[in-house]
Amino acid sequence: xxxxxxxxxxxxxxxxxxxxxxxxxxxxxxxxxxxxxxxxxxxxxxxxxxxxxxxxxxxxxxxxxxxxxxxxxxxxxxxxxxxxxxxxxxxxxxxxxxxxxxxxxxxxxxxxxxxxxxxxxxxxxxxxxxxxxxxxxxxxxxxxxxxxxxxxxxxxxxxxxxxxxxxxxxxxxxxxxxxxxxxxxxxxxxxxxxxxxxxxxxxxxxxxxxxxxxxxxxxxxxxxxxxxxxxxxxxxxxxxxxxxxxxxxxxxxxxxxxxxxxxxxxxxxxxxxxxxxxxxxxxxxxxxxxxxxxxxxxxxxxxxxxxxxxxxxxxxxxxxxxxxxxxxxxxxxxxxxxxxxxxxxxxxxxxxxxxxxxxxxxxxxxxxxxxxxxxxxxxxxxxxxxxxxxxxxxxxxxxxxxxxxxxxxxxxxxxxxxxxxxxxxxxxxxxxxxxxxxxxxxxxxxxxxxxxxxxxxxxxxxxxxxxxxxxxxxxxxxxxxxxxxxxxxxxxxxxxxxxxxxxxxxxxxxxxxxxxxxxxxxxxxxxxxxxxxxxxxxxxxxxxxxxxxxxxxxxxxxxxxxxxxxxxxxxxxxxxxxxxxxxxxxxxxxxxxxxxxxxxxxxxxxxxxxxxxxxxxxxxxxxxxxxxxxxxxxxxxxxxxxxxxxxxxxxxxxxxxxxxxxxxxxxxxxxxxxxxxxxxxxxxxxxxxxxxxxxxxxxxxxxx
Ligand SMILES: Nc1nc2c(c(=O)[nH]1)N[C@H]1C(S)=C(S)[C@@H](COP(=O)(O)OP(=O)(O)OC[C@H]3O[C@@H](n4cnc5c(=O)[nH]c(N)nc54)[C@H](O)[C@@H]3O)O[C@H]1N2
Ligand SMILES: Nc1nc2c(c(=O)[nH]1)N[C@H]1C(S)=C(S)[C@@H](COP(=O)(O)OP(=O)(O)OC[C@H]3O[C@@H](n4cnc5c(=O)[nH]c(N)nc54)[C@H](O)[C@@H]3O)O[C@H]1N2
Ligand SMILES: [Mo]
Numbered sequence: 001x002x003x004x005x006x007x008x009x010x011x012x013x014x015x016x017x018x019x020x021x022x023x024x025x026x027x028x029x030x031x032x033x034x035x036x037x038x039x040x041x042x043x044x045x046x047x048x049x050x051x052x053x054x055x056x057x058x059x060x061x062x063x064x065x066x067x068x069x070x071x072x073x074x075x076x077x078x079x080x081x082x083x084x085x086x087x088x089x090x091x092x093x094x095x096x097x098x099x100x101x102x103x104x105x106x107x108x109x110x111x112x113x114x115x116x117x118x119x120x121x122x123x124x125x126x127x128x129x130x131x132x133x134x135x136x137x138x139x140x141x142x143x144x145x146x147x148x149x150x151x152x153x154x155x156x157x158x159x160x161x162x163x164x165x166x167x168x169x170x171x172x173x174x175x176x177x178x179x180x181x182x183x184x185x186x187x188x189x190x191x192x193x194x195x196x197x198x199x200x201x202x203x204x205x206x207x208x209x210x211x212x213x214x215x216x217x218x219x220x221x222x223x224x225x226x227x228x229x230x231x232x233x234x235x236x237x238x239x240x241x242x243x244x245x246x247x248x249x250x251x252x253x254x255x256x257x258x259x260x261x262x263x264x265x266x267x268x269x270x271x272x273x274x275x276x277x278x279x280x281x282x283x284x285x286x287x288x289x290x291x292x293x294x295x296x297x298x299x300x301x302x303x304x305x306x307x308x309x310x311x312x313x314x315x316x317x318x319x320x321x322x323x324x325x326x327x328x329x330x331x332x333x334x335x336x337x338x339x340x341x342x343x344x345x346x347x348x349x350x351x352x353x354x355x356x357x358x359x360x361x362x363x364x365x366x367x368x369x370x371x372x373x374x375x376x377x378x379x380x381x382x383x384x385x386x387x388x389x390x391x392x393x394x395x396x397x398x399x400x401x402x403x404x405x406x407x408x409x410x411x412x413x414x415x416x417x418x419x420x421x422x423x424x425x426x427x428x429x430x431x432x433x434x435x436x437x438x439x440x441x442x443x444x445x446x447x448x449x450x451x452x453x454x455x456x457x458x459x460x461x462x463x464x465x466x467x468x469x470x471x472x473x474x475x476x477x478x479x480x481x482x483x484x485x486x487x488x489x490x491x492x493x494x495x496x497x498x499x500x501x502x503x504x505x506x507x508x509x510x511x512x513x514x515x516x517x518x519x520x521x522x523x524x525x526x527x528x529x530x531x532x533x534x535x536x537x538x539x540x541x542x543x544x545x546x547x548x549x550x551x552x553x554x555x556x557x558x559x560x561x562x563x564x565x566x567x568x569x570x571x572x573x574x575x576x577x578x579x580x581x582x583x584x585x586x587x588x589x590x591x592x593x594x595x596x597x598x599x600x601x602x603x604x605x606x607x608x609x610x611x612x613x614x615x616x617x618x619x620x621x622x623x624x625x626x627x628x629x630x631x632x633x634x635x636x637x638x639x640x641x642x643x644x645x646x647x648x649x650x651x652x653x654x655x656x657x658x659x660x661x662x663x664x665x666x667x668x669x670x671x672x673x674x675x676x677x678x679x680x681x682x683x684x685x686x687x688x689x690x691x692x693x694x695x696x697x698x699x700x701x702x703x704x
Contacts, residue, residue: 018448255531258543314677346500374406
């Protein structure tokens with residue numbers, strides 16, 4: 001905490017974003033008065049995104065939750081339903097309820113923790129919370145809402161889910177492909193390196209996205225496939241590369257297994273004409289991109305999350321991950337594919353989270369099936385107590401109608417630890433106030449660069465707020481758990497950093513002093529330049545025996561979306577529009593969607609339609625429309641941006657239901673069906689119908 005009247009500290013952006021920025025914060029008399037991007041940090045390079053530039057508004061927002069509360073009114077949105085209580089009473093209420101559920105015939109597995117990455121900090125997001133729920137014997141949560149489909153597909157191929165090209169090397173590239181990646185918004189510091197590559201090396205920036213996203217608009221070349229058809233597109237590229245003998249045969253021979261079998265499949269089954277039919281991308285474009293990809297080096301494919309959120313998302317990422325090996329892109333500085341860098345760290349997450357403390361045989365619940373879990377549709381005991389932190393599931397989880405129906409259960413005991421009165425807080429029995437990133441200590445890794453970072457506490461906690469780790473210490477003490485398993489932050493930091501070779505020499509003291517330290521990696525980091533991969537065969541597995549053993553196609557193939565108009569014509573006759581719902585640049589998932597300035601910049605919820613689809617429904621720009629399917633509905637304003645093809649639509653999110661007309665968000669229509677691998681979410685695999693709303697839009701829940 002600041003003792004001198006004026007201090008300058010370096011904090012770390014807590015958001016779930018690959019950039020993990022270093023922020024310079026000025027504190028005067030204990031109050032943070034300025035916050036900006038760190039000029040000295042090699043990846044942050046002096047700028048913050050439009051969301052975080054106003055983080056101080058969030059820290060000092062009058063809407064912050066300032067003290068614990070318990071529910072006195074009915075569950076659901078509406079004012080005056082909570083009353084203030086003290087921390088002791090709150091901890092007592094939770095401990096008592098956990099004890100009684102654990103001691104009942106349903107047992108401790110009727111308790112479910114539910115969290116994601118409201119903060120990415122290791123201490124606040126995955127340390128004492130895990131230990132606490134393991135010791136309690138609670139159900140485990142499979143954290144699948146974001147990255148597991150592609151992570152598993154990539155891992156089968158490469159042997160590690162989160163090792164890839166060095167993002168800093170993007171500046172050296174001559175060809176950059178944003179594949180299902182809205183890089184300009186969701187990874188803006190990598191985008192700035194891509195722009196620099198364009199300036200310095202004349203790099204061509206390509207974007208592959210069914211939506212003409214801000215990134216696509218600013219690229220040199222935009223390919224616009226039908227949603228969920230990326231694996232077919234990648235196989236079409238392979239067809240052309242092998243047909244025209246453009247492959248890097250030396251790299252294929254040394255660094256891969258199964259090249260001949262993959263070549264045969266690509267040549268036999270994925271000629272450009274057929275791929276064009278599946279994807280809607282012209283055969284000439286497929287030919288042209290294949291030729292450029294095979295011959296222009298260094299080339300980077302930034303494969304991100306957009307294409308993973310479909311039924312075949314795992315296979316799509318696996319297929320794309322094969323491409324650099326076929327053309328030898330890994331040889332070059334900056335070349336290859338980048339999904340995530342987080343596997344480079346080797347942080348000791350076992351020591352932090354202690355999975356050994358969980359009783360053997362404890363069930364795991366897939367977080368994408370929260371609705372089913374709360375409505376008793378999954379095997380095992382019912383969920384009777386839920387503890388939510390770092391997450392806003394009432395807004396972000398799929399099949400919102402089901403999730404809300406579950407949350408409304410009178411017999412469900414729900415705790416929500418939050419900074420703000422979110423949609424999820426509306427259903428809480430006990431609300432706990434959380435600290436912001438300036439108010440607690442943490443350490444950070446990143447999934448988009450290679451620095452380890454320390455976040456000091458810069459100001460005192462606002463009101464009575466407490467950090468996640470502090471609350472678990474208090475709960476553990478009340479339940480009589482061994483205190484040595486709930487040590488101070490310093491000890492946790494030391495345990496986490498006692499990890500793999502890339503962390504050599506990075507101890508808490510040195511990290512605190514430096515703020516940010518690059519992992520012990522060569523300057524010219526090229527993880528697979530020599531064709532050696534951490535797979536069972538030691539090579540890039542174009543053919544995967546492990547996939548075969550797991551009952552999957554061992555070769556890359558096209559797995560259509562669950563709700564694909566080509567393969568589900570009967571469904572598409574009722575719901576003809578494929579709806580994508582990626583985040584808006586002003587929001588971070590649902591974070592900031594309650595902030596006045598961010599909401600003003602974002603405007604009302606919109607649905608972007610093609611002019612043709614709008615006209616055939618009698619809709620014009622700005623009209624309110626109802627978007628619906630068998631799962632649910634939401635309302636949004638029609639926007640004719642020219643950014644989508646007929647038959648698809650985009651509704652950027654994620655708005656809070658309690659703050660929008662109609663009281664539900666885009667996730668009222670999304671499905672809790674899972675991906676082919678990794679149990680991932682299929683948010684963008686979503687057929688809907690759209691109709692014009694006559695008259696004014698319905699009121700929002702808080703207007704009632
Ligand atoms: N501003 C901002 N930044 C963020 C976030 C945020 O909410 N706001 N969220 C953070 C988080 S948690 C994550 S996981 C990342 C996500 O980062 P990105 O992966 O960039 O995420 P999206 O914007 O969801 O999807 C990227 C693009 O994929 C497209 N897409 C959808 N379906 C398909 C498809 O079938 N094929 C192809 N080729 N493209 C498709 C979408 O139209 C979208 O433009 O961003 C992080 N950064
Ligand atoms: N339709 C659709 N749905 C999506 C997506 C999409 O693109 N389309 N994106 C998906 C993706 S990629 C993701 S990652 C998920 C993200 O879903 P969430 O992880 O729920 O992310 P946020 O909406 O940012 O909510 C995080 C919450 O954590 C709180 N928080 C922040 N710091 C702390 C802290 O220190 N302690 C506590 N207790 N709370 C804290 C914030 O106030 C915020 O309300 O959403 C998914 N949902
Ligand atoms: Mo995410």
